[in-house]
Amino acid sequence: MTTESELELVSLTKRYGDTLAVDAIDHRFPAGTYSCLLGPSGCGKSSTLRMIAGHETVSQGDIVLGSANITDLPPAKRGTAMMFQSYALFPHLSTADNVAFSLKMRGVAKAERLAKARELLALVDMADYAGRLPDQLSGGQQQRVALARALITSPSILLLDEPLSALDPFLRLRMRLELKRLQRELGISFIHVTHSQDEALALADGIIVMNAGRIEQAGTPQQVFDAPETEFVARFIGGHNVLQAEGGTIAVRADRIAIARESAAAHLEAVVRDVEYLGTTVNIALNAGNAGDITATLPDSIFFQQPIEIGETVFLSWNAADAHRLAA
Amino acid sequence: MTLKGLISASERTSWLLVSPLVLILAFFLVLPILTIVVVSFWNYNEFTFFPDFIFDNYAYLLTSQVTLSTYLKTLKFMVLTWIFCTAIGFTVAYFLAFHVRSLGAQVALFLLCTIPFWTSNIIRMISWIPFLGRNGLANSALISMGVIDEPLEWLLFSDFAVVLAFVHLYVLFMVVPVFNTMMRIDKSLIEAARDAGANGFQILTNVVIPLSKPGIMIGSIFIVTLVMGDFITVRFMSGGQSASVGRVISNEIALLQYPSAAASAVVLLCTVLLMIAVMLRFVDIRKEL
Numbered sequence: 001m002t003t004e005s006e007l008e009l010v011s012l013t014k015r016y017g018d019t020l021a022v023d024a025i026d027h028r029f030p031a032g033t034y035s036c037l038l039g040p041s042g043c044g045k046s047s048t049l050r051m052i053a054g055h056e057t058v059s060q061g062d063i064v065l066g067s068a069n070i071t072d073l074p075p076a077k078r079g080t081a082m083m084f085q086s087y088a089l090f091p092h093l094s095t096a097d098n099v100a101f102s103l104k105m106r107g108v109a110k111a112e113r114l115a116k117a118r119e120l121l122a123l124v125d126m127a128d129y130a131g132r133l134p135d136q137l138s139g140g141q142q143q144r145v146a147l148a149r150a151l152i153t154s155p156s157i158l159l160l161d162e163p164l165s166a167l168d169p170f171l172r173l174r175m176r177l178e179l180k181r182l183q184r185e186l187g188i189s190f191i192h193v194t195h196s197q198d199e200a201l202a203l204a205d206g207i208i209v210m211n212a213g214r215i216e217q218a219g220t221p222q223q224v225f226d227a228p229e230t231e232f233v234a235r236f237i238g239g240h241n242v243l244q245a246e247g248g249t250i251a252v253r254a255d256r257i258a259i260a261r262e263s264a265a266a267h268l269e270a271v272v273r274d275v276e277y278l279g280t281t282v283n284i285a286l287n288a289g290n291a292g293d294i295t296a297t298l299p300d301s302i303f304f305q306q307p308i309e310i311g312e313t314v315f316l317s318w319n320a321a322d323a324h325r326l327a328a
Numbered sequence: 329m330t331l332k333g334l335i336s337a338s339e340r341t342s343w344l345l346v347s348p349l350v351l352i353l354a355f356f357l358v359l360p361i362l363t364i365v366v367v368s369f370w371n372y373n374e375f376t377f378f379p380d381f382i383f384d385n386y387a388y389l390l391t392s393q394v395t396l397s398t399y400l401k402t403l404k405f406m407v408l409t410w411i412f413c414t415a416i417g418f419t420v421a422y423f424l425a426f427h428v429r430s431l432g433a434q435v436a437l438f439l440l441c442t443i444p445f446w447t448s449n450i451i452r453m454i455s456w457i458p459f460l461g462r463n464g465l466a467n468s469a470l471i472s473m474g475v476i477d478e479p480l481e482w483l484l485f486s487d488f489a490v491v492l493a494f495v496h497l498y499v500l501f502m503v504v505p506v507f508n509t510m511m512r513i514d515k516s517l518i519e520a521a522r523d524a525g526a527n528g529f530q531i532l533t534n535v536v537i538p539l540s541k542p543g544i545m546i547g548s549i550f551i552v553t554l555v556m557g558d559f560i561t562v563r564f565m566s567g568g569q570s571a572s573v574g575r576v577i578s579n580e581i582a583l584l585q586y587p588s589a590a591a592s593a594v595v596l597l598c599t600v601l602l603m604i605a606v607m608l609r610f611v612d613i614r615k616e617l
Contacts, residue, residue: 084520088514088520089520090534091539101534105534106525
């Protein structure tokens with residue numbers, strides 16, 4: 001049932017009373033891709049996901065999946081499945097019964113639905129835990145079970161609400177790889193809500209950066225990271241300096257800023273305030289007077305050829321192609 | 329040597345910390361029960377009772393046909409009360425927990441439920457009498473509406489009246505624990521069930537009821553113990569026509585047959601403890617406490 005179907009949002013709007021949570025957004029999610037809705041809390045990303053899932057009514061606009069308008073369909077009739085932030089496993093049911101839950105609701109016979117559940121538990125490497133209760137599983141294991149439960153209906157789109165936020169950093173990296181692998185193997189679309197830039201950059205084929213109910217920028221991770229279009233994106237995605245230049249605001253990546261001790265062809269003069277050694281790179285915090293605070297990132301090999309001291313005055317420059325003009 | 333001294337010091341502190349509770353329980357719970365058990369083996373005549381060690385009280389109690397029939401009657405009251413209290417209590421708690429959205433409204437409605445319980449049991453019970461009596465409000469309303477021609481006799485001083493009063497008195501003991509359990513059900517579980525295609529009824533039977541079981545069980549324990557031990561409700565609402573275990577004990581005390589009453593009390597206590605033990609085998613309520 002994993003049909004190749006793309007999802008389209010058409011001026012999708014969500015109002016809570018007078019507050020506008022999602023403001024007429026348009027976006028097309030290509031079939032079989034991994035997309036991340038990225039933004040700070042309260043930016044409307046979760047509301048958007050919940051509207052796609054059918055757990056939130058749509059105030060205005062449409063959600064189209066393939067050739068069907070699914071705006072007003074109940075959650076289970078949409079071809080989507082949702083994985084909840086806290087996993088929402090049923091505490092009174094075994095792992096296998098949790099996974100088989102939706103089949104039970106459809107009246108599938110017990111032997112058949114448990115066989116199917118075992119299949120999905122094997123897919124997420126949890127076959128040995130079929131008889132356990134959720135309480136007896138670790139956070140990472142609970143997440144695998146929640147994944148299996150969401151996938152048992154063979155959805156064409158899997159919706160993930162901050163799936164990695166409850167895990168410790170080590171497990172987060174491992175599950176991140178696994179989510180991506182699973183998406184590649186199943187060939188269905190994943191839409192993943194997160195407030196972590198790293199997560200979005202590492203996972204997504206397409207990133208949608210949201211702020212105040214609107215889409216600030218949508219594109220490949222490379223497009224979004226390398227060429228932010230607005231000041232918000234440049235600041236939120238990180239690794240950028242936002243500077244006032246003639247004719248408007250520009251963003252320059254921290255690792256594209258060259259530091260020299262001579263003033264030849266320099267754009268800015270700055271005083272070194274702090275030096276932070278991060279292993280492969282060194283972050284240098286600079287005070288550039290009117291231009292504000294700037295961070296420059298140097299590879300460690302370059303830095304240690306000619307170490308820079310705190311309090312030194314240095315000259316900063318960058319290639320014209322690395323300066324991205326930002327929309328107001 | 330010093331290690332040993334340390335351990336005994338910390339042990340001493342522990343004993344000191346638990347001793348107030350131990351003393352209270354010993355004085356107010358263990359001692360009275362022991363007294364009852366001891367007295368149940370004493371002997372009595374028309375004028376007094378005196379220390380002895382006889383089994384006559386138990387022998388009479390356990391072989392009497394009256395005991396069996398009063399127990400059956402009391403069990404019948406208990407089962408009927410439990411059925412109605414569970415049905416009403418679960419529905420009220422479900423409405424409060426899942427249909428009332430704002431916490432403020434939930435608290436307000438919950439307090440509203442408790443208002444009738446600010447007056448004494450007996451007043452609440454007696455207030456049914458003018459309502460249910462032969463010429464009471466219920467009968468006159470039904471007659472004036474033309475539903476019945478003759479006053480209904482079974483409304484008051486009947487088993488119906490007893491069960492009605494029990495349900496009225498004890499339904500809150502079911503509402504409170506069930507509501508408490510339901511408030512702890514993660515709302516995302518309901519969404520997850522809906523996401524999996526469950527309809528409202530399936531959510532109720534597959535998610536809400538199984539997760540409310542500990543609350544239902546705690547409420548059931550309250551109702552079982554309260555109804556099994558009651559004597560005043562049965563006397564008032566049946567007009568003295570129905571027997572119950574509690575009434576038998578109260579009559580025996582009125583006749584100064586304390587040893588016999590004590591034996592009845594011991595048997596009742598064992599019966600109720602047995603029932604609760606059986607109930608606890610089905611549901612684990614520990615995580616609710």
